[in-house]
Amino acid sequence: MGGKQQGQGVFSKQAEQMAYSFMRGSKQSRTLVFQQLKEALGTGNIEARIPIIQSAVEQGLQQSSQNLRTAESALATAPGAGRTPYVQETLATNRATAERAVAQIPSEVIGQTVMNASNTITAANQAAMQLMGVAQQGEALQQAAKAQNYAYKMSLIGGLVNGIVGNVRSYATSGGMGG
Amino acid sequence: MGGKVDTSNRMGVAAGRYGGQIFGQTNAARNMLFKQLASALQTGGGKGFRMPFVQQAVARSRAAGTAAMAGARGGLAGVDASIRNRVLNRMSMTNRQITSQIPTAVASQMIQQAPSTALGQVGPAAAGLATGISGQQAGIEATVSRMKAFSQMMGQIAQAVGSKTEGDFMRSNPGTSGVRTGGGIDPYASYPGRSLDPAVINARATEYDRRAALATGTAMPAQPSQSWFSRFSNMWGGS
Numbered sequence: 001m002g003g004k005q006q007g008q009g010v011f012s013k014q015a016e017q018m019a020y021s022f023m024r025g026s027k028q029s030r031t032l033v034f035q036q037l038k039e040a041l042g043t044g045n046i047e048a049r050i051p052i053i054q055s056a057v058e059q060g061l062q063q064s065s066q067n068l069r070t071a072e073s074a075l076a077t078a079p080g081a082g083r084t085p086y087v088q089e090t091l092a093t094n095r096a097t098a099e100r101a102v103a104q105i106p107s108e109v110i111g112q113t114v115m116n117a118s119n120t121i122t123a124a125n126q127a128a129m130q131l132m133g134v135a136q137q138g139e140a141l142q143q144a145a146k147a148q149n150y151a152y153k154m155s156l157i158g159g160l161v162n163g164i165v166g167n168v169r170s171y172a173t174s175g176g177m178g179g
Numbered sequence: 180m181g182g183k184v185d186t187s188n189r190m191g192v193a194a195g196r197y198g199g200q201i202f203g204q205t206n207a208a209r210n211m212l213f214k215q216l217a218s219a220l221q222t223g224g225g226k227g228f229r230m231p232f233v234q235q236a237v238a239r240s241r242a243a244g245t246a247a248m249a250g251a252r253g254g255l256a257g258v259d260a261s262i263r264n265r266v267l268n269r270m271s272m273t274n275r276q277i278t279s280q281i282p283t284a285v286a287s288q289m290i291q292q293a294p295s296t297a298l299g300q301v302g303p304a305a306a307g308l309a310t311g312i313s314g315q316q317a318g319i320e321a322t323v324s325r326m327k328a329f330s331q332m333m334g335q336i337a338q339a340v341g342s343k344t345e346g347d348f349m350r351s352n353p354g355t356s357g358v359r360t361g362g363g364i365d366p367y368a369s370y371p372g373r374s375l376d377p378a379v380i381n382a383r384a385t386e387y388d389r390r391a392a393l394a395t396g397t398a399m400p401a402q403p404s405q406s407w408f409s410r411f412s413n414m415w416g417g418s
Contacts, residue, residue, distance in 0.1 A: 016190055023197050034204040041211040044232030085262045092254035096247035096270055100277075103243030107236040111285065114232050117212050118292050122299035124205040129306040131198030136310045138191015140317030145186040147321040151328030158335030165339035 037120060040113045053106045060105055064098030216289055216296060224286025233282045240281060244274030 008016075039045070071094050075087045215230045222228040251270055255263040392399040 019190075020193070030201070030204065034208060037205075037208045038211070040232060041208055041215065042231060044230070044235035085258050088255050088258045089262060089266050092251040092266060093270070095254060096251045099247045099250060100243045100274075103239060103246065107239050110232060111236065114285075115288055115292070117208065118216075118296035118299065121205050121209045121212055122296070122303070124201050125209070125300060125303035126306070128198045128201040128205075129303040129310065131194045131201070133306060133310045133313075135191045135195030135198060136314045136317075138188045138194065139314060142186050142188040142191065143317050143321035144324070145184045147324035147328070148184050149186060150325050151331075154328040154332035155335075158332035161336045162339040165336075
């Protein structure tokens with residue numbers, strides 16, 4: 001048949017490069033997300049693996065300390081203030097509430113990760129299956145191409161044999177082999 | 180070159196590698212999630228609810244409550260004992276309440292998500308099966324295509340070696356050497372110039388008439404009633 005073989009097109013090449021770039025670029029994030037998810041589900045404790053928990057706790061502690069100071073100064077300057085049981089109770093309650101709120105931050109962050117696990121895993125499954133579908137398409141094309149090459153070889157062999165037999169026949173018909 | 184096509188599957192292999200990579204990365208988490216989801220559905224967050232996150236959250240909550248109580252005790256030092264105890268009791272109750280609600284709250288959220296979590300796997304599973312079927316189909320098509328090509332090749336060879344000479348074989352002399360001499364596409368058209376001896380054919384035609392007369396109980400015709408070609412053909416076909 002002849003003819004120049006058509007290679008991969010420009011946009012196809014670009015799309016391929018973009019795909020590799022997306023996958024390379026997101027590799028570290030994907031690894032961390034799945035590691036954290038596994039840790040969160042497996043141990044329920046991923047504080048060391050999620051730096052945002054540390055910073056959120058520090059921020060929470062600073063904020064609650066500031067709030068307590070503000071409350072203390074407000075109560076100290078209020079009419080009839082001082083170290084009254086009401087002031088003591090209010091400050092103690094505020095401090096306890098703030099401490100509890102800060103202490104709950106890791107659980108909240110990890111809880112969000114755990115509660116999002118379903119969506120994360122479903123999205124990952126879909127992505128994985130999409131990729132496998134693409135892989136299968138490539139494989140099907142490869143199989144078809146191999147079959148095409150095989151057909152090409154077979155047609156060459158068939159044509160060759162046909163030609164040889166035709167030549168022998170022609171030779172025989174012309175009286176070269178008796179008759 | 181000519182005819183040969185590119186059979187590399189670079190992108191397919193890359194896609195398969197990435198797909199396998201993502202599946203491998205999520206495999207452990209997926210198994211854990213479904214075990215914990217089943218536990219939440221079975222226990223409703225009550226006795227037997229197995230979820231490390233809940234155990235950790237309960238432990239953290241208790242620790243936070245204890246720390247808050249310690250802080251409050253210090254802050255309330257010097258305050259009237261009845262007031263201090265009332266405050267501490269209230270805080271203690273609140274702590275216990277918050278802590279005890281954790282397993283149920285988490286299980287409740289998980290149960291709410293359970294239908295979408297469970298059914299969310301059906302889509303990818305169906306996609307996976309569809310991919311498997313497509314692969315099977317592609318494999319079958321490729322095999323059929325190869326078989327067709329092989330069959331066509333054999334057909335070409337058979338045509339070259341046998342088909343064109345079949346008519347010769349039926350209608351002309353195979354010859355003692357086995358090399359058929361008919362050679363043409365239409366042996367009838369090329370008959371007169373061939374090596375068949377008309378006397379031989381005539382003798383065979385007469386023999387055919389004799390056999391036919393014996394079989395039917397009729398008399399032999401005085402002259403051959405059919406053309407040599409058809410008689411000869413009949414003789415060979417019927418023998």
